[in-house]
Amino acid sequence: MTPVTEPLDPAVAVNDYDSFAEEYAAENENSLLNAYIERPAMLDLAGDVSGRRILDAGCGSGALTARLRERGAIVTGIDASAGMLAVARRRLGDDADLRVADLREPLPFGDDEFDDVIASLVLHYLEDWGPTLAELRRLIKPGGRLIASVNHPFVEWLSEDPRPVYRDTTSYTDLWTFGGKQYPLTFWRRPLHAMTGAFTDAGFRLSVISEPKTAPDAPEPFNGISFMCFVVEVPRSAA
DSSP states (O other): OOOBOOOOOTTSOTTOGGGGHHHHHHHHHHOHHIIIIIHHHHHHHHOOOTTOEEEEETOTTSHHHHHHHHTTOEEEEEESOHHHHHHHHHHHOTTSEEEEOOTTSOOSOOTTOEEEEEEESOGGGOSOOHHHHHHHHHHEEEEEEEEEEEEOTHHHHHHSSSOOOTTSOEEEEEEEEETTEEEEEEEEEOOHHHHHHHHHHTTOEEEEEEOOOOOTTOSSOOOSOOEEEEEEEOOSSOO
């Protein structure tokens, strides 16, 4: 998936995953960045998940949900796109716990309901992480984890001309090509200190910050900057 800098058609909805769910799922399944960098990194960070209750927040077409279930986790998947969840249900079966839910709104779960939350490449769609992180923390048991991945904060700063101001939190929209058609996606870039600050402000404790490498079985090498991953924990007791 390569962004293309072109004028955007104002009649085309931005971040409308329902309009390209099938095409996106096909691309995501085996792409270098998703299948050989981000997804293996998230699974490594999750570690032994057997028996753990996990919320896959922004589960998309269910690729990560499937891998977590194979490892013995009890997974609930949520996504704002009903189209993406339809693809996920075909993959996971009718018994899969999949629900339409928007991470910018209160979520339909009780306090301390999950051992872990996985947020794979979803937070960078949000302008304000604060309310979302506070809500996710509410759902995680004491001692549980939020495992999140985002676009690396240096990606656009190093590649764009002129460079954006690194310390600012700003949005940008690119055209992405799926199935031979182009669709606009809007992301929010923010510096690393804004990311870590948002986690700690929400009451999480930073455990791991990583920059994943390409998996050894990748079909081609990739030495560029791609993603940043975090593991943050809910303290077992108030400190």
